[in-house]
Amino acid sequence: MNKKVITFVIIIIILYAIRRKGDNMIDLYVVLIIAGKRPFSKVPARYQDAVREELLALGLDENGDPIKEGE
Numbered sequence: 001m002n003k004k005v006i007t008f009v010i011i012i013i014i015l016y017a018i019r020r021k022g023d024n025m026i027d028l029y030v031v032l033i034i035a036g037k038r039p040f041s042k043v044p045a046r047y048q049d050a051v052r053e054e055l056l057a058l059g060l061d062e063n064g065d066p067i068k069e070g071e
Contacts, residue, residue, distance in 0.1 A: 008035045026050045034064040 032038035040062040
């Protein structure tokens, strides 16, 4: 298996393990952003606020990159 595929699968497993309940589409978009497969701008407007909140909760910005200290 390709390293990117393995990383993608691990991210999916982690996100589903830590989510108690919610919309699976939000999880999907978060995973796609983290994996670099979808930019935040392509997330449907109805999911953007929830996806942004989830990324921030994981310590990531809208690009799926770690938030630097002091930002």
